Amino acid sequence: MHVLILGGTTEARALAGLLHPRVRVTSSLAGRVAAPRLPAGEVRIGGFGGPEGLAAWLREHAVDAVIDATHPFAERISFNAAAAAATAHVPLLALRRPGWVPVDGDRWHEVASLDGAAAALDGFGDRVFLTTGRMGLVSFAARPEWFLVRSVDAPEAPMPARTEVLLDRGPFTLDGERALLAAHRIDVLVTKDSGAAATAPKLAAAREAGIPVVVVRRPPAPAGVPTTATAEEAAAWVAARVAARERAGG
The missing domain is CATH 3.40.50.720 (NAD(P)-binding Rossmann-like Domain)
Structure with a gap:
């Protein structure tokens, strides 16, 4: 099974570590940081050329699932991922850390x-x-x-x-x-x-x-994309698909 992680965040690196080497993992980094902390597994750096380019990459590299674990403010790539996953008929999960909540004393x-x-x-x-x-x-x-x-x-x-x-x-x-x-x-x-x-x-x-x-405040996220809050929950989502695939194959 091949999983593409749209990453660059702490959660994305944690997820790659949880999945690799049990599944093939490719982490995509935008390349905006000169010396990024690299995750486990394969790494690619740079854009895809919009949703059409990403959809083509998903097909060419036989990607079975996409996890959007980009920064909450990386609005464009999240919408591109939603469009590309729909076009390529690849399941998509968004991994989004919870936002901050004000407490007593905050101004x-x-x-x-x-x-x-x-x-x-x-x-x-x-x-x-x-x-x-x-x-x-x-x-x-x-x-x-x-x-x-x-x-x-x-x-x-x-x-x-x-x-x-x-x-x-x-x-x-x-x-x-x-x-x-x-x-x-x-x-x-x-x-x-x-x-x-x-x-x-x-x-x-x-x-x-x-x-x-x-x-x-965070920008709006694409509608209809299932979301999880932790790398562990995202890894469980992948594991469920691996298990379903093994059952279908057996």
Whole structure:
């Protein structure tokens, strides 16, 4: 059985490790990170050329199942995967970590987009901790505030005129996030609702410090695609198909 994992996330790597070598696993990475953490099994890097290209790749490589374990904000590839899987008649599962939920003491301001996040900064102070990744900084390029931008790889222009870049990769600790907010005198945190446990300590640190958080909500997901929340559940989904295939063959 050949499973294609659309990956690049912690959950995708965990899933590849659970499946390999019991089934053939190919993990597809977008190639946006210079030195990605590679999963077990086969790896391909780069795009497919839209839903038609992905559907053709599924047929050419005899893929039996697709698991979309991309980042919750990788909206285009998720819709491409849904269209391609339907065209190629290949079952598709979405692996989506749960989103973050505010708790008592949080000062969240939810917005629908990065442009909305930039517009929401008025009145929050001059020092912004921006943790939305290196893509999309153009939304903040005209803002007058000072930005601390944290990303795995160095961002490219356009970006805010007053920017300090911090190259770092999670997981992050609560103590480390507390120290960072204090050292840089952060007034407001801007983040996407990625839902990752590895980056959640910044929310707790902001809560403790009374710092407001501008949270970009997740984009809509394709309708009709079954979804699971953990790598273990996705592995069980694959195992059920392997068992059904063995029964049919026997």
